[in-house]
Amino acid sequence: MTMLENSSVLLFIVFVLLFLLLLFVVLIRTNGTAALIWNEILEKVTNFIMNQSKEQRILNFVLQNAVRGDPCSVVDTIDKYCSQKEWAMNVGNEKGLILDKIVEEIKPSTVLELGTYCGYSAVRIARLLKAGVCFFTVEFNPEFAAIARQVIEFAGVQDKVNILEGPSEEIIPQLKKKYEVDTLDFVFLDHWKDRYSPDTILLQECNLLRKGSVLLADNVICPGAPEFLNYVRNSPHFQCSNYPAHLEYMGVQDAMEKAVFSG
Numbered sequence: 001m002t003m004l005e006n007s008s009v010l011l012f013i014v015f016v017l018l019f020l021l022l023l024f025v026v027l028i029r030t031n032g033t034a035a036l037i038w039n040e041i042l043e044k045v046t047n048f049i050m051n052q053s054k055e056q057r058i059l060n061f062v063l064q065n066a067v068r069g070d071p072c073s074v075v076d077t078i079d080k081y082c083s084q085k086e087w088a089m090n091v092g093n094e095k096g097l098i099l100d101k102i103v104e105e106i107k108p109s110t111v112l113e114l115g116t117y118c119g120y121s122a123v124r125i126a127r128l129l130k131a132g133v134c135f136f137t138v139e140f141n142p143e144f145a146a147i148a149r150q151v152i153e154f155a156g157v158q159d160k161v162n163i164l165e166g167p168s169e170e171i172i173p174q175l176k177k178k179y180e181v182d183t184l185d186f187v188f189l190d191h192w193k194d195r196y197s198p199d200t201i202l203l204q205e206c207n208l209l210r211k212g213s214v215l216l217a218d219n220v221i222c223p224g225a226p227e228f229l230n231y232v233r234n235s236p237h238f239q240c241s242n243y244p245a246h247l248e249y250m251g252v253q254d255a256m257e258k259a260v261f262s263g
Helices: 003-030 032-050 054-065 071-084 092-106 120-126 142-155 168-174 193-205 220-224 226-234
Strands: 110-114 134-139 162-165 184-189 209-217 238-246 253-261
Touching: 054 071, 054 142, 071 092, 071 120, 071 142, 092 120, 092 184, 092 209, 092 238, 092 253, 110 120, 120 134, 120 142, 134 142, 134 168, 142 162, 168 193, 184 193, 193 209, 193 226, 220 226, 220 253, 226 238, 226 253
Parallel strands: 110 134, 110 184, 134 162, 184 209
Antiparallel strands: 209 253, 238 253
């Protein structure tokens, strides 16, 4: 093979590699599953190199850059970190505005959040609530719960937020007797997507929903909650509205689903 032929083969290989790299970048930007898998790989590599979890890095960034006692500063700081440094599964700034609007419209007295994670949405919701509102947020992962407590305390909304640790299917049945909850005005679902539907049914079975109770579910398109959508949209007990948006800190299509309980 001549030198010219060798150069042509090398150029072809470089072209193919560049094309595959470009295709991979486009896939990550447009395909939700690919993007989530890629971010999970990056997270594991970074955790190994730094010997520290992503959630701890988010907390440290908040403690170093946000203003103590200012919930808006804490929310903005987490958004900045997750949009510029590492992706994380908060509701995010775009869908956060949808969440804000619904909370402001409802003016709830009793709130339940399923899935606390690092406390981003708990702080976001709590900053809009009046003093004395009953707000519970449920987190299964004790490490996440510990970080969320610090974020919530730093934001200065610890008096408004009660973190309950454990599986949602165990805590929901305890809300009436153990935590003296009559019914819920607002429920934000942002935990395991396969728990959306069974936990919604559980809320009904435990008589925690009243006529007018509002459920808002995040990530119903990506990663997706098809069983939940099928249940609430086909149930005579719910009136549904869909809010198209994008996956937090990405251009991937996503949506939130609002389901109002009609009794």
